[in-house]
Amino acid sequence: MMGEVNFIQEEDVRLETTRARFSNVLRRHGELTERLSRDSDKMIFERLQKEFEAARAAQTQEICLDGEQWNDGLLATIRERVHMEAERKAMPGDADILPALDFHEKITYKVGTKVMCCLEGARIGIQYETSFAGEPCEVYHCVLESKSFLEKMTVLEHTVPFFLPIRETENDLLSSNAMKFIDHVGDLLQAYVDRREQVRLIKELYGNQIGELYHSLPYHMIEFVLDDFDCKVTVSLRYAELISVLPTRVSVLAWPLHQSKKSVTSPAVTNKKGNEASGSQPIPSRLSYAEDALRTMSLPEAYAEIVLNLRQELQQTFPHKNSP
Template sequence: MEERDKRKISERRPHAQRPKRIHADTTPREDEHEVSLEAIRARISGLQERHLQLRETLSKPEKAQGAKLAQEFDEARASSSEGAYLESSSWNDALLETIFEQAYSENSSESERNDTGRLLYHIGRKAIFILSNRRIGIEFTPAFSEQEQERYYCVLTTKPPSNKIFVSKDNIPFYLNLREIEKTHLQLSATNFLDHVDSHLQAFVCRRGQILGLKQLHGDSIGDLYHSLPYNLIKFSLDEPTCKADVELAFDNLASEYPTRCTVLVWSLAHPGRKASGRRGTRSQQASQAASIKVSKAEELLRMKLLPDAYDDLVKEIQAAAMAEA
């Protein structure tokens, strides 16, 4: 009887031990967290690459259209004088209506038709042209850090008998919602519509310039970097000796050069009690073990200054917050 009981116990023992072995096999090893983070980074990197490829594919029609428009506008500029410079107070719908009348007049007969167009006015970053076939052309030249960037074009024409104005051609990036701006503003005020397009292009070029400047000046200190096509959502990480930080900027208004919402989170890598473990682990493991700190001063700073100008002060605020937590 005793022998039989012993055999039963010995037969049950492997089964009793099995949960422990399973538990041991499924307990994450110390390096598994780092491996999973690397896998996530690899996937994000792949998505960003596909994102760039998609952007290039979708932008090809705009680039082709832009090349044709650039040629037409350059020919119009070459065939005319430099054009008059207007004050902002002179820029109104009455002036634009007069320009349309000139376009109709210059194209009213075969003998008087202007096949190349001509430059009429400069107003701010806009240049106003009369083009062939009774059209008006607007050339936008946004700038960043006082340096002119690429030029964008918008061609307006009218549709009889109502003479309703509409956009016939353009090379405005599709992600700046030109059609929505046209629908909202063009029929109410053509000059207001053009001013909105101008401000959207200027803000887009400024947001893009901030990221390019940040990468150029501080690329070695920046970790993961992500931005949407119109640069209205920007995320990047910073790796400092004593801390790790995630920064997120959101531009709810596409006509704004400054973010409407900012989030700066910091993880201290010199957290109390970590030395007592005897094994500090990787930076990613340390950051995941520490509680995040919201840095309100840094967020306020980013709402008032452009990224390249704010970077040094941003790092100081992040380091100060990490030291206060350590």
Template sequence: MDSDIEESLKKRQRKTPFLGDPSSRKQFEQFAARPYVMGEVNFMQEEDIRLEATRARFSNVLKRHGELTERLSRDSDKMIFDRLQKEFEAARASQTEEICLDGEEWNDGLLATIRERVHMEADRKAMPVDSNIVSAPHFQERITYKVGSKVICCLEGTRIGIQYETSFAEEPRELYHCVLESKSFLEKMTVLEHTIPFFLPIREAENDLLSSNAMKFIDYIGELLQAYVDRREQVRLIKELYGNQIKELYHSLPYHMVEFVLDDSDCKVTVSLRYADLVSVLPTRIRVLAWLSKKSGINATTMNRKENGVLGSHQNPARLSYAEDALRTMSLPEAYAEIVLNLRQALQQIFQQRSPTM
């Protein structure tokens, strides 16, 4: 009986040698694990290929979108701009006085006076020629009002024109126009035409503000345009100054969402910026993450250490709080310079804190 049991065990060991031989067991486990590792590598490679393909398609979509945007705005908007610009230049050339307004001098009462003057002038031109009316001094006045970066003047008919001057770093940028009209002094004004970029919400502002507070509408459009130019020029400037370091830069048309990658020798840093609204020039939602490069000299000892068969926590991205603070309080070019200047030191501190104790 015992001999039969021993013989049975020997046969089973010959069929599955790893059960009785530790070295054979280890060899079998390594062999069994090999297809899994290869499969994992292949899966990661396939994921990388798919990611690159998606990124290429997305970049192509953005490029085509930009070309379409330029084509849509290039012809018709340029014609409107040229016509309105000539009309504004003619109005300013014929002015008898330009009044600069500060603070409380620009108010609803003054805007009502401008509206009244426009309608009186239109009524006068519609009446038969009367030498007494024509010679009246107030009909001969051509007054233009300058309020900060806005120029307000009376145009032909019952139209009020506002020209917005934008700037960046105290240098002039584009001019924009908005023409308001009302059928009578008592009726609400409407936006007749404008040269404001189509992706800025002028129609929403017209519905929300113009009928109830025309002065607030005029001021808001000025803030909207200046903030847009500020955000756009900040992005343009970092591309101009640091284009060799910045990769994969994406932004929305109004530049209220901006993302880019800083490609450093020690790490790859992703920056994501969101602005609270379209009149903001500094972002409010900021996320800056850094992935340490395998070739980095920072904390190289920790990079090679494993715990419980899993790579240490340094493989997870590090959130760069100092960079987020800089972006929250400085212009984008200034914050970028601050980030690059302190990047290596910040990474060293972060990954030293993450390093397991020896």
């Protein structure tokens, strides 16, 4: 029996060592990825930001669109404007005497959190404003161009994080439904910022209660661990769509850490063949109330709900913890 206990303890030590090393690798990978992404996009961001600021400073009017006003017809008008302006500037002589003066107006269009304007060289610029809990976050850019009004548009450059599928979205949507492409990119960015800020907030508010926390770059896979009552509570969240702000798959398990040590010293867990492997392993229990909270609330709200009831739930789930 003592040999079995020592084996399990050694396995626990090796597992914790491996987890610590893996955690350090993930942390360093995240820092490196963030630094590389930030440095590579910095020059593009600064240049595009200046272009957008200049375009908005030179605008003759800003039109705020709502609901049905944002449609394919308006997008066609914007495309026509950029090509008319490019053709006007390419003509020799004094192009200012050309007719259709209304096309010389510099109009900026605002649709929700998107700002669209005409940039030099027959380009359409879209600036995406993101926010969390009513507070502004990052600004992202996407620049579209086409050789002529009749040709399909392509993404010329952008400042969308590299791990979000903008090129796949371009291939799927831009040639067939440019308006849907523009909206979908905005949804991707806002959902990413929302998931990221939810994780940042629980780390800020409850970091002392969280033993381990892992996440993918787009924050569509999130896992963290809580230790309490001699139990380890593991939370696993998966988001099937990158435009989701609530998880589609949730798992919350409570692991009785010390149950294995008690089990291997108890003859009751030994089967007729003397095999104690299955009985020596702790059996987790699902915390359904926690899973329900995570499916319906933002992560900080759900976390507060989970912790508020965690003590009572664990006492009911593992009553032997309170017995002598």
